[in-house]
Structure formats: C-alpha cells, structure tokens
Amino acid sequence: MEQYTASPTRYEQSATLYQRCGRSGVLLPKISLGLWHNFGGIDDYQRSREILRYAFDHGITHLDLANNYGPPYGSAEQTLGRVMDEDFRPYRDELFISTKAGYDMWDGPYGNWGSRKYLMASLDQSLRRMRLDYVDLFYSHRYDPDTPLEETLQALVDIVRAGKALYVGISRWPLDATRFAIQYLKERDVPLLIYQGRLNMLDRAPMDEGILQLCHESGVGFISFSPLAQGLLTDRYLNGIPEGSRMTREHFLKHEMLTPQLLQQLQAWNAEALAEGRTLAERALRWILQQQGVTSVLVGASSTAQLARNMRAVG
Ligand SMILES: NC(=O)c1ccc[n+]([C@@H]2O[C@H](COP(=O)([O-])OP(=O)(O)OC[C@H]3O[C@@H](n4cnc5c(N)ncnc54)[C@H](OP(=O)(O)O)[C@@H]3O)[C@@H](O)[C@H]2O)c1
Numbered sequence: 404m405e406q407y408t409a410s411p412t413r414y415e416q417s418a419t420l421y422q423r424c425g426r427s428g429v430l431l432p433k434i435s436l437g438l439w440h441n442f443g444g445i446d447d448y449q450r451s452r453e454i455l456r457y458a459f460d461h462g463i464t465h466l467d468l469a470n471n472y473g474p475p476y477g478s479a480e481q482t483l484g485r486v487m488d489e490d491f492r493p494y495r496d497e498l499f500i501s502t503k504a505g506y507d508m509w510d511g512p513y514g515n516w517g518s519r520k521y522l523m524a525s526l527d528q529s530l531r532r533m534r535l536d537y538v539d540l541f542y543s544h545r546y547d548p549d550t551p552l553e554e555t556l557q558a559l560v561d562i563v564r565a566g567k568a569l570y571v572g573i574s575r576w577p578l579d580a581t582r583f584a585i586q587y588l589k590e591r592d593v594p595l596l597i598y599q600g601r602l603n604m605l606d607r608a609p610m611d612e613g614i615l616q617l618c619h620e621s622g623v624g625f626i627s628f629s630p631l632a633q634g635l636l637t638d639r640y641l642n643g644i645p646e647g648s649r650m651t652r653e654h655f656l657k658h659e660m661l662t663p664q665l666l667q668q669l670q671a672w673n674a675e676a677l678a679e680g681r682t683l684a685e686r687a688l689r690w691i692l693q694q695q696g697v698t699s700v701l702v703g704a705s706s707t708a709q710l711a712r713n714m715r716a717v718g
Contacts, residue, residue, distance in 0.1 A: 404449060407490035409497075410460035419717055420462050424698045426622030427596055429570065431499065433692055433717045435465035436710070437628065437701045440649065444478035448485070450706075455486050457707040459494065461714060467599075467626075467701050468533070469503040469544055470525050476508055480532035487534050498539075502529045503574060505544025517547030517555040526567055540596060541568035546576040552583055560593045574599035574628075578613050585621045597624035597698065604672070604687050605632045605665075610694065619696030627691050630700035631713075635661070636687035641673060649705075681715075688716035 421430040436458045442451045455466070472479035480502065491498060504525035507515045514521060526541055541562055543555055559571040571593060573584055581598065588595045598618050600609040602625075609615045609625070618625045631637050633656045634649050640661055649656045669683065676686035691700050704710040 404452065407456060409494055413460050413462050416462050416717070422698055424597055424624035425618065427570070427594070427624065429499070429596065429624075431465050431624070431626070431699045432463050433699055434463055434688070434714055435467055435626065435699045435701045436463050437467045437703050438479040438483065439469070439472050440653065440655075440703055441705045442479040442482045443473035444475055444481070445473070446482075448482060451482050452486050452490070454704055454707055454710060455483070456490060457710055459491065459498070461710075463710075463714075464497055465499040465501070465699065467501045467628075468529075469506070469542075470508045470529050471506050477528070477532055480529055484532050484534035495535075500533070500535065500538050501540035501542060501572065502526070502533070502538050503542035503544035504529075505542070505547070505574070517543055517545075517550040519554050519558040519561075522555065522558040523562070526562060530567065537566060538568050540570045540572055542572040542574050542599060543576070544574050546573075546580050552580055553587065556584055556587045557591075560588065560591045563593045570596035572597040572599060575601075578617065581614060581617060585617070585623060595621075595623050597626055599626050599628055599701070601629050602627040602691055602694070602697070603630050603632050604636055604690050615694065615696045624698035625696050626699045626701050627697060628701045630688055630691050630702055631684055632687075633703070635665070635669065636672075637684040637709075638673060638682065641666070641670060641683075682712060684713055685716040688713060692716070 420432050422433055424431050466483065468480055468483060470477060504522050505517060508525060541559065543559065547555060562568050563571060571588065573581065573595065576584060585595050598614060600614055602609045615625055639645065639648055640650065644650050650658060672686065673683040676683045688700050691697055702713050
C-alpha cells in the first residue's frame with residue numbers, strides 16, 4: 404500500500420461528529436470503531452489497514468480494542484501495532500485508543516477476570532502488542548463476582564498513576580457495582596470516564612436497568628457496543644444469510660437468533676427507515692445516539708463501504 408498521509412479533510416465534520424464524554428475534558432466521535440472482528444491474525448491485514456485508514460481519514464479518532472480480540476487472542480492489538488508503525492505514528496496524539504482485560508487471555512489462574520495481578524500484566528502485554536507507551540483508556544472488561552471490587556478498582560487507579568492509561572472505564576458491570584465504582588474512583592481523583600455496554604434497538608438492558616441514567620447523572624460517558632446487533636440491524640440478513648457474513652463465519656452470531664418473528668420486526672423497521680430516506684443501519688445508530696447520556700456508538704465493519712454507510716447516521 405502507498406505511503407499514508409492522513410486526509411486534510413478528516414475534521415471537516417467536527418461540528419456534528421464529536422461529543423463530550425460525560426463531565427470530562429474528552430471529546431469522542433459519535434461513531435467509534437471497534438476491532439473485535441475483522442482485525443485479527445486470520446483476517447487480511449491490508450483490508451484491516453484500509454478500514455483503519457478510512458476511519459481516521461473521516462474523523463473517527465476513537466479505536467476500541469481488548470487483549471483477546473483476534474482471533475487468535477492478542478492479534479487485533481498486533482494489527483493496530485503494525486498500523487501504528489506503518490501509518491499512524493505521526494498521528495498518535497490525534498487518536499484515542501482503548502483496550503481492556505477481563506476475559507480469558509492466557510492459561511493458569513492469572514489470565515482472566517479482575518485481579519490486580521491479571522489487569523497489570525495484561526495491560527503491559529497489550530502495550531507491547533500495540534507498540535504504544537500508554538493507552539488513552541483502559542477498561543475492566545467485565546464484573547468479577549469473586550474479586551473484591553476495591554482490588555480491581557485500585558488496580559485501575561494505579562495504572563493511571565503509573566502513566567500507562569490516561570482514563571479508566573468499566574464494561575458490563577451491574578448497576579450496584581457501577582455505583583460503587585463511580586464513588587471509589589471519584590474519591591481517588593481518577594473519575595470513571597465511561598461505561599461500555601450493549602445498547603441497541605434489540606437490547607435495551609442498560610436503559611431498563613438504570614445504568615444509562617446513573618452514568619448520565621454521575622457525569623460518566625456511555626458507549627454502546629454492538630450497536631447494530633452484529634449486523635442484524637442492517638439490511639445484511641433481510642433477504643437470507645449472505646456468504647461471508649458474520650453469521651456464516653462466527654459462533655457469536657448464531658443462525659437461531661434470526662427467528663421469523665425477528666425477521667418480521669427487522670423488515671418493518673427497514674420499511675420505516677426507507678420511508679424516512681434512511682437505511683436500517685442509520686436508523687439504528689441514530690436511535691442510540693438520541694438517548695440521553697449516550698456519548699458514542701462503537702461499530703464494527705468488515706469493509707470501508709460499511710463504515711461509510713454507517714457514518715451517514717451522523718451526517
Ligand atoms: N465490551 C464488550 O464486552 C464488547 C462486546 C462486543 C463488542 N464490543 C466492542 O464493540 C465493537 C463493535 O461490535 P460489533 O462488531 O458487534 O458491532 P456492530 O456494529 O453491531 O456489528 C458490526 C458488523 O455488522 C455488519 N455491518 C456493519 N455495518 C453494516 C452495514 N452498513 N451494512 C451491512 N452490514 C453491516 C458487519 O458484519 P459482516 O461481517 O457480516 O460484514 C460488521 O462487522 C467491537 O469491535 C468491540 O470493540 C465490546
């Protein structure tokens with residue numbers, strides 16, 4: 404691929420694209436890019452690189468990773484590390500990069516969940532894979548019922564104090580634990596920047612459970628993962644299951660999920676969207692961004708064309 408120079412028009416949409424993350428100094432793009440799928444060692448590196456370039460060239464400054472994204476585990480971070488060296492190094496200060504630890508990553512008792520031992524070691528590994536000195540945001544990827552919350556949260560505080568992350572976040576924590584985390588971190592002057600949860604037109608749990616409201620009232624940002632329900636909330640599956648789609652490739656999106664009732668609902672939403680002159684994906688993303696307290700939607704993409712289409716949601 405030719406030498407990379409970022410597009411001079413990448414901040415053209417600034418006025419509508421960026422939004423403050425809770426009560427913090429950080430602005431995040433309303434559309435952020437996640438590297439869970441399509442950036443692993445099994446994927447075509449040049450295509451992954453092209454999607455990352457496209458994202459940055461269009462103002463998507465926030466990239467979201469986790470230690471175990473791939474497959475294999477760790478390889479999405481390696482892909483980003485390579486792109487950092489090949490393309491993005493001059494733009495490091497224009498990027499807001501997050502990673503996480505919380506799910507199984509390596510063998511033995513210290514490669515999973517929420518211990519200080521795991522979080523500290525995992526972030527050091529992530530930094531090496533991504534070829535970074537620090538991440539902008541480090542998350543506890545999930546709530547650990549067996550580790551004292553104080554231990555997990557103090558590890559996050561100490562990671563910031565050590566300069567390895569600028570901000571901290573939590574993902575998939577239940578309401579009471581989230582309330583505790585907000586207070587604990589506030590008292591240590593490392594306020595919780597953001598909560599990452601699944602919120603989309605098919606899964607409204609963070610609203611129903613009060614997480615979104617708590618975040619909003621507490622000045623904590625909220626970023627929605629799988630905002631398109633892994634592709635269900637697009638036109639991808641309206642006329643069958645296309646070869647190469649996530650449903651044919653991954654066990655995370657199972658055929659059984661696409662019930663006749665769901666298909667009927669998606670078709671109705673699609674018709675409503677088309678009547679408004681939008682695609683179903685645009686409508687689904689706009690619906691999330693309209694909810695009070697939502698900072699950003701964290702989309703996935705297997706092509707630049709998908710990302711281009713999804714960006715129209717904020718146009
Ligand atoms: N915190 C957590 O526990 C957690 C969990 C899950 C995800 N996440 C984060 O959220 C990010 C996004 O998750 P996700 O990939 O599930 O998000 P998503 O945006 O709901 O789904 C993305 C997939 O939908 C399809 N798609 C996207 N735009 C499309 C369009 N315009 N038309 C047709 N199909 C389209 C593509 O699948 P095809 O392959 O079929 O093209 C794409 O890979 C992840 O990368 C990760 O950073 C976090």
